Amino acid sequence: MSREADFIQSLRALATHPAARGLVDDCAVLEIGSETLVLTHDIMVEGTHYLAGSDMAEVAWKLVAVNLSDLAAKGAQPVGVLLGQMLGDDDARFAQGLAEVLAAYDVPLLGGDTVSGTGPRSHGITAIGRATHTPVPSRSGAQVGDAVYVTGTLGAAMLGFEALRDGTGADHAAYSRPQPLLAEGRALSAHVSAMMDVSDGLLLDAFRMADASAVSIGINSAEVPVAESARALDCMRWGDDYQLLFTLPPDVESPVPATRIGSVEPRGFAPLFLDGEPLLNPEGLGYTHK
Amino acid sequence: MSREADFIQSLRALATHPAARGLVDDCAVLEIGSETLVLTHDIMVEGTHYLAGSDMAEVAWKLVAVNLSDLAAKGAQPVGVLLGQMLGDDDARFAQGLAEVLAAYDVPLLGGDTVSGTGPRSHGITAIGRATHTPVPSRSGAQVGDAVYVTGTLGAAMLGFEALRDGTGADHAAYSRPQPLLAEGRALSAHVSAMMDVSDGLLLDAFRMADASAVSIGINSAEVPVAESARALDCMRWGDDYQLLFTLPPDVESPVPATRIGSVEPRGFAPLFLDGEPLLNPEGLGYTHK
Numbered sequence: 283m284s285r286e287a288d289f290i291q292s293l294r295a296l297a298t299h300p301a302a303r304g305l306v307d308d309c310a311v312l313e314i315g316s317e318t319l320v321l322t323h324d325i326m327v328e329g330t331h332y333l334a335g336s337d338m339a340e341v342a343w344k345l346v347a348v349n350l351s352d353l354a355a356k357g358a359q360p361v362g363v364l365l366g367q368m369l370g371d372d373d374a375r376f377a378q379g380l381a382e383v384l385a386a387y388d389v390p391l392l393g394g395d396t397v398s399g400t401g402p403r404s405h406g407i408t409a410i411g412r413a414t415h416t417p418v419p420s421r422s423g424a425q426v427g428d429a430v431y432v433t434g435t436l437g438a439a440m441l442g443f444e445a446l447r448d449g450t451g452a453d454h455a456a457y458s459r460p461q462p463l464l465a466e467g468r469a470l471s472a473h474v475s476a477m478m479d480v481s482d483g484l485l486l487d488a489f490r491m492a493d494a495s496a497v498s499i500g501i502n503s504a505e506v507p508v509a510e511s512a513r514a515l516d517c518m519r520w521g522d523d524y525q526l527l528f529t530l531p532p533d534v535e536s537p538v539p540a541t542r543i544g545s546v547e548p549r550g551f552a553p554l555f556l557d558g559e560p561l562l563n564p565e566g567l568g569y570t571h572k
Numbered sequence: 573m574s575r576e577a578d579f580i581q582s583l584r585a586l587a588t589h590p591a592a593r594g595l596v597d598d599c600a601v602l603e604i605g606s607e608t609l610v611l612t613h614d615i616m617v618e619g620t621h622y623l624a625g626s627d628m629a630e631v632a633w634k635l636v637a638v639n640l641s642d643l644a645a646k647g648a649q650p651v652g653v654l655l656g657q658m659l660g661d662d663d664a665r666f667a668q669g670l671a672e673v674l675a676a677y678d679v680p681l682l683g684g685d686t687v688s689g690t691g692p693r694s695h696g697i698t699a700i701g702r703a704t705h706t707p708v709p710s711r712s713g714a715q716v717g718d719a720v721y722v723t724g725t726l727g728a729a730m731l732g733f734e735a736l737r738d739g740t741g742a743d744h745a746a747y748s749r750p751q752p753l754l755a756e757g758r759a760l761s762a763h764v765s766a767m768m769d770v771s772d773g774l775l776l777d778a779f780r781m782a783d784a785s786a787v788s789i790g791i792n793s794a795e796v797p798v799a800e801s802a803r804a805l806d807c808m809r810w811g812d813d814y815q816l817l818f819t820l821p822p823d824v825e826s827p828v829p830a831t832r833i834g835s836v837e838p839r840g841f842a843p844l845f846l847d848g849e850p851l852l853n854p855e856g857l858g859y860t861h862k
Contacts, residue, residue, distance in 0.1 A: 293670075296674060312651065312652065319609075323683065364611060364698060377579055377582035391586045393611065400691070400692055401692045408698040
C-alpha cells in the first residue's frame with residue numbers, strides 16, 4: 283500500500299498540467315480549440331476487479347460503463363473509446379458485451395491495442411467525452427451551505443454481487459451491467475457545485491469529495507436510499523453502484539430525481555460525519571480499488 | 573492466432589466511426605470543434621514486450637516513446653498521455669523513466685489508473701495529439717509513381733537488443749530508449765502521400781502500407797540504410813526502430829533527412845517486391861506483436 287502511495291505520489295508530481303485535475307482517480311479536462319474534452323482511463327484486472335470464470339460479456343459491459351460513468355460525473359457527452367485488450371479465452375463473449383454496451387450508449391469504438399499475455403488478464407478503456415457545460419463539474423467544488431444529493435438507490439450492486447456469488451438466480455444486473463447516468467450528469471452539470479460518481483461506496487466517495495473541497499459533509503443515514511434497510515451501512519460502504527453524488531446551492535432544486543442526504547458544513551474535526559459521528563479515516567469506509 | 577484474428581475482426585466490425593481508421597494498429601483521428609485530434613493506445617506486457625527483470629525506467633520510456641511515435645507518423649503535436657499501470661516491484665524506476673521521457677518531449681501526464689495484480693504486468697499509454705496538418709497522413713495514401721523514403725538507419729534497435737541480451741556493454745539506447753520523430757513527422761505531414769512509423773520492421777510495415785494503399789511497393793535493398801550491412805535482411809525485418817516510412821510525389825523533395833529506398837507501383841502480383849522478388853505473405857517479414 284505504501285509502495286502504491288509512493289508511486290501515485292510520484293505520478294502526481296509529474297501531472298502538473300492543469301488538465302490533470304485529479305490524477306489518478308478522476309478525469310483529465312482539456313481545452314482543445316473551442317471545445318473542452320474530458321478523458322478517463324480505467325483498467326479491470328482478472329482476480330482483482332472480476333473473478334476468473336466471469337462472463338466476459340459482463341466484464342466488457344462493466345469496463346465501458348465505469349469509464350462512461352466517469353464522463354457522466356463531468357456532464358460530458360461520450361465521443362468514443364479506445365480499448366486495450368489482453369487476449370484470452372472468452373474474447374468472443376467480450377466482443378459481444380462490448381458491442382452491447384457501445385450500442386446502448388451510442389458510443390463508437392475508435393481504436394486500441396490487443397496483446398497476448400500469460401496469467402491474469404487486464405483490460406483497459408480510455409473514454410473521451412466532450413463537456414456540455416464549463417466549468418466542468420469536479421469533486422472539489424462543494425460549498426458550505428450546499429445540500430448533498432445522491433441519485434437512485436445504494437447497495438443494489440452489492441445485492442447483485444451476492445446473488446451472482448451465491449447462485450440464487452436473483453437479478454444481478456445492478457452489479458454486472460451498471461448503467462452510467464450520462465443524461466442525468468449532463469442535466470446536472472450546469473447546476474451542481476460538486477459532482478462525482480459513487481464507484482467505491484457512498485461513504486468513501488463523500489469523504490473524498492469533502493476532502494477535495496476542504497469542507498465537511500454531514501450525511502443523515504435515515505435519508506440515504508438503500509436497497510436493503512436492514513443492511514444500510516453495508517449499502518453505504520459498497521461500491522459499484524455508479525450513482526451520482528452531488529452538491530447544490532440551497533436554493534437550487536435538482537433537475538433530475540435524487541434524494542437529499544445531507545449538507546456541506548465548514549471543515550470540522552473530520553471530513554465526513556455520519557449522523558453526527560466523525561469518520562476520520564477512509565480505510566474501511568468503502569472499497570479501495572487496488 | 574485465428575482466435576486473435578476473430579476478435580480483431582469483431583472489433584473492426586464495431587469500429588464503424590470514421591475516426592477509427594485503422595483499428596487496431598493505427599491511430600484514431602477525430603474532428604473536435606475546429607481541431608483534429610489524434611489518439612492512440614499501446615500496451616506493453618511483461619514477458620511479451622519486455623523481459624522480466626528489465627530496467628523499468630527503460631520500459632516506461634519505451635512505452636511512452638512508441639505511443640508518441642504513432643503521433644509522429646500523423647504529424648501530430650502531443651497534448652498529453654494517460655497511463656494505465658499495473659503496480660509492481662520497480663515502480664520507482666518506472667516513475668523515473670516516465671518523468672524522463674515526458675520531460676524529453678515536453679508532454680504532460682494527464683491522468684490514468686493504477687491497479688495491482690498478480691502475474692505478468694501490463695502497462696498502457698493513451699497518447700493524445702493535435703494534428704498540425706489536415707488531412708492527417710495515413711498509411712493508405714501511397715500513389716503510383718511516388719517515391720518511398722525512410723528516415724535514419726534500420727537495425728540499430730536490433731543491435732541494441734543484442735547488446736543488452738548478451739551483456740556486451742555496447743550502447744543499447746536505440747532499443748531501450750527509442751526517439752519518436754515528432755519534429756520530422758510534423759515537417760513531413762503537409763507533403764507526404766502516406767506515412768507510418770516502422771515499429772514492426774521495414775518489410776512488414778511497407779507490406780502493410782502497400783496493402784492499405786492498394787498498390788505495390790518496390791524496395792531496392794541496396795538503398796536501405798542499415799546498421800550492419802552483413803545482416804541487411806535482419807535489419808529490414810527487425811522492429812523497434814521507430815523511423816518514419818513515407819511516400820512523396822516524384823517532384824517533391826523530403827523536407828527532412830531521409831533515404832529514398834524504392835517506389836510505388838501499380839498493384840501487382842504481391843504488395844511488396846524486394847529487389848524485384850515478390851513477398852506475398854507478411855508472416856516472417858517482421859515482428860508481429862502478439
